[in-house]
Amino acid sequence: MNWKRMKRAWMLCACAMFLGLSMGTCKVQAKGVDDYGALKVSGTHLVSRRTNENVVLRGVSTHGINWDVGYPYISKKAFQTLRDDYSVNAVRLAMYTTEYYGYCDKGSASESQSQVQKTLQVRIDTGVKAATDLGMYVIIDWHVLNDQNPNKYKKQAKAFFKDMSEKYAKQDNVLYEICNEPNGGTSWSDITKYAKEIIPVIRKNDPDAIIIVGTPTWSQDVDVAAEKPLDYDNVLYTLHFYSATHKDSYRAKLKKALDKGLPVIVSEFGVSPASGDGTIDTKEAKKWLDYLDENEISYFAWSLSNKAESASLLKSSTKKTSGWSKSDLSPAGKWIFSQYALRSGNVKPSNSKPAKVKSVKLTRGSKKIKVRFSKVSNATGYQVVYSTSKKYSKAKKKLIYKNTTTLTGLKKGKTYYVKVRAFYKKARMKVYGSYSATKKIKVK
Structure with a gap:
């Protein structure tokens, strides 16, 4: 048994409980x-x-x-x-x-x-x-x-x-x-x-x-x-x-x-x-x-x-x-x-989930899509999910730390569905907000 890892896991659990019960900050x-x-x-x-x-x-x-x-x-x-x-x-x-x-x-x-x-x-x-x-x-x-x-x-x-x-x-x-x-x-x-x-x-x-x-x-x-x-x-x-x-x-x-x-x-x-x-x-x-x-x-x-x-x-x-x-x-x-x-996930920006991402805008290019959206206060970063299926089967995910990104390597002539959600880190765990409304666009 790895005692160091057990000790660290205990610290994480304790910190997570602490963060859930108070508005303070815990070192991890x-x-x-x-x-x-x-x-x-x-x-x-x-x-x-x-x-x-x-x-x-x-x-x-x-x-x-x-x-x-x-x-x-x-x-x-x-x-x-x-x-x-x-x-x-x-x-x-x-x-x-x-x-x-x-x-x-x-x-x-x-x-x-x-x-x-x-x-x-x-x-x-x-x-x-x-x-x-x-x-x-x-x-x-x-x-x-x-x-x-x-x-x-x-x-x-x-x-x-x-x-x-x-x-x-x-x-x-x-x-x-x-x-x-x-x-x-x-x-x-x-x-x-x-x-x-x-x-x-x-x-x-x-x-x-x-x-x-x-x-x-x-x-x-x-x-x-x-x-x-x-x-x-x-x-x-x-x-x-x-x-x-x-x-x-x-x-x-x-x-x-x-x-x-x-x-x-x-x-x-x-x-x-x-x-x-x-x-x-x-x-x-x-x-x-x-x-x-x-x-x-x-x-x-x-x-x-x-x-x-x-x-x-x-x-x-x-x-x-x-x-x-x-x-x-x-x-x-x-x-x-x-x-x-x-x-590193050692600061808790808020005690609630991040707000829903709004104003998602897509711009198509040659086998790529530029994604832009409004910033969410206190968000650590964002997860962009995209797929050629409106049900997001076999979807790909991209983690970013600003409110714009470019999705590359896409299939020419295909329609892509895109949604975004914000997250912050709480004791090394990502806490996600709700997804934005889905946007779709056909790639050149």
């Missing part, structure tokens, strides 16, 4: 390793090998574990705060390869390069153990940045990932990110060359591990990678965005990659400009998270740090390294964690 941990076990990539999704359900990791990335703005937060207490209080089910350990105390180039650090490497490996081991003890997933991130082209330190990367994959081969919760943000003119061909040497090193020790590969232009060009993906299973391709800088045109890149069947993960995002500092843009960030959730793509917020920049999740005045209250969080941290709680 986001699902983690105890629920999903080992992961695999299937189509464009990250999937549980145990339950075969799609998995969305809502994670947090450390700042550089090389520095005092990053490594103090590598602890079981810190990760437990993220898990229990802020609905986080995964962490990313960002280890810079260059700059001060870099794994491959220590810069002006007084220690020898080998001593720097030993220290960083201890910090990774500490982080992996903490995440494992807490039933959280963890990414080991080879944080290429100023070195631009991952081939520059390929020899060191091969040795590093050999050691890491030997050490963690039997663990279900460890993912490997082999090059954070290739840049400076590094091409997809350059990255492919590098990946084809690193992936076999990991696969030799950990044949089924999830491996994350960076893409050109600071991991923004997933559309380029989609034109010629790597010939390996269980590989994810990373997209990074900062919402105050990266907007519609970057989501268009993601859509193009998904349309070509590329499995994508957002291993780093922020609500600030791309520099990491400046005015945050939560309106644009919500568009991003809505799109990611609609497509069941995992995402990790930058960064668990009190560094004096707007991307940090903690205030610069926060001295605590765990046990943070909301008053310890930065504006970015407050917004991101409130979104995680809502999207």
